[in-house]
Amino acid sequence: MIKKAFLSVLLMALVTYLPRVLPIAVFRKEIKSPFIKSFLHYIPFAVLASLTFPDIFFSTGNISTALCGTAVALFLAYKGKGLVVVALGAILTVFLTGLVF
Template structure:
């Protein structure tokens, strides 16, 4: 077999395994409250792990990114809507970008 065909088959296998394993492992209903509560937070943790590092690289300046993130976290903790949180952090980055 050629190198390209072997590489494509390996990539297909590596992509297919993470999709099939959860279905084959969790066929029965999960009864443990601990595991259920853990699995409820996994999507949020994955989303945070994927987006949080890019927040600091998005502006090109760590200080403005830090201020924008702090304002977003404060507004979100206060229960503001997603639009307010996004606009507040964008305005903070723009304003701090003038000074830093």
């Protein structure tokens, strides 16, 4: 069991590492196309948005607490708070509203 788990972990590490390094290792040319340049520029926002919604609503096992946590995170981020404050604010909100719902 442990041996199989260990081998599985090594395989996971490999297929996590390869997509990260292949493009920066192989690709050095400057991309000229304005479309592709803009496309690459916008990727961070598109990726994180699609990873966050709607999954955040199911992240706590209770949609009501997750909705409250999301609202607080959005508010804190809108106010320009940093990563840590937003994450902790969301956790705390979920925990506290969990006592009610």
